[in-house]
Amino acid sequence: MTLLSPIWLWLLVPVALLALGYVLMSVRRSAYAVRFTNLDLLDKVAPKRPQWRRHVPAGALLAMFALLVVGFARPTAEVRVPRERATIMVAFDVSASMGATDVAPDRFTAARAAAREFVRGLPERFNLGLVTFSSEASVAVPPTTDRQAVFNALDRLTTSSGTAIGDAVYSSLEAIAGVDSEAEPPPAHIVLLSDGSNTTGRGIREAAERASSRGVPVTTIAYGTPGGTVELQGNQVPVPVDGPALRELAGAAGGGFYEAASGDELQAVYEDIGTSVGYRTERQEIWMWFVAAGLVAALLAAVGSMFWFSRLP
Structure with missing residues (x-):
């Protein structure tokens, strides 16, 4: 895969900083929760849930940003075309x-x-x-x-x-x-x-x-x-x-x-030849694949946040 506008990849820097900030905030939040002395009351106020759930929407949102940035960089790949x-x-x-x-x-x-x-x-x-x-x-x-x-x-x-x-x-x-x-x-x-x-x-x-x-x-x-x-x-x-x-x-x-x-081998050979002569390979832009994947990631972030936390991310 090659990129026609790689300069857009510089936008991955703020995405990486955003991810780092999220990790630091998560660590700080965990440390603050441990300082809460009344553990029984804490359990009633904030019932224990699987830890991975609260990270899914954020992870999906960050993935969306990264995929959109790569899409803006206009990636290309060798694609088989009939x-x-x-x-x-x-x-x-x-x-x-x-x-x-x-x-x-x-x-x-x-x-x-x-x-x-x-x-x-x-x-x-x-x-x-x-x-x-x-x-x-x-x-x-x-x-x-x-x-x-x-x-x-x-x-x-x-x-x-x-x-x-x-x-x-x-x-x-x-x-x-x-x-x-x-x-x-x-x-x-x-x-x-x-x-x-x-x-x-x-x-x-x-x-x-x-x-x-x-x-x-x-x-x-x-x-x-x-x-x-x-x-x-x-x-x-x-x-x-x-x-x-x-x-x-x-x-x-x-x-x-x-x-x-053998007859079976010959059949397989003909199938392979038919595939090669029926298609040509050309380089095409595939930015739409990354944009589509980014939209799917955004949808996952929204669904996960609404389902588990009753709010949008």
């Missing part, structure tokens, strides 16, 4: 290795279910597109606010051979370029899920440089386990997840890197 608009491209690996059963019931089925939940969680005003890739990449759904079109495309997905991660980034950027034709294009983000290495098409580094030059972050999800296998022509072929390649892509393109070894 984005008004954005374009999200989901790049989905449909290579044959996605049929591996190291993730129940298999990588492909679990990933498709998680992608559907991710789509549901995005704000309706966001443009959302879908790119699928195996040996080549294609735009299954251009950026649109029509969520049903994305759901239908996810339902139609089938697996094929090859993994063209670099081409998937290029196809996503081309789809985003259509939205960027607007006078003020919304911010864009690519979320790419894959379980394997880049085996064909453009390279990872080339794709990362293109995304970085366009100012489009690429967040990657390495999906699967090191021991995954898939049956191809009657043989069990190892298909370990290639985390380093996807980490390199995300790091060079200014995005985040995630790993998911």
Whole structure:
């Protein structure tokens, strides 16, 4: 938290002096009461009550003064603000290795279910597109606010051979370029899920440089386990997840890197990504929070004083 007008904090000095004066008066009052020799009569005149009660209204009043002073100092903080608009491209690996059963019931089925939940969680005003890739990449759904079109495309997905991660980034950027034709294009983000290495098409580094030059972050999800296998022509072929390649892509393109070894982990990853792309962080003044807290403290002081002492502080 930072303060735009810290000079107002000097007003905390009289507040501190007021608090010190209250403490000294309380000590003096206690000392005077002890000098009252007839304790039985004192108990009748001033029945014993919990000591903390008489300090609550004063403490709340002092807290109000302090909170209002900090409010005048115009504090600011980093606040998450929902984005008004954005374009999200989901790049989905449909290579044959996605049929591996190291993730129940298999990588492909679990990933498709998680992608559907991710789509549901995005704000309706966001443009959302879908790119699928195996040996080549294609735009299954251009950026649109029509969520049903994305759901239908996810339902139609089938697996094929090859993994063209670099081409998937290029196809996503081309789809985003259509939205960027607007006078003020919304911010864009690519979320790419894959379980394997880049085996064909453009390279990872080339794709990362293109995304970085366009100012489009690429967040990657390495999906699967090191021991995954898939049956191809009657043989069990190892298909370990290639985390380093996807980490390199995300790091060079200014995005985040995630790993998911199960359907539940993938769901959590998508939720986290949805939160990050759906909001932006900006510095805002939060003086109203302190003023509101000060008014609550004043109300507590008034209620406590009226309830216990039948008077206002």
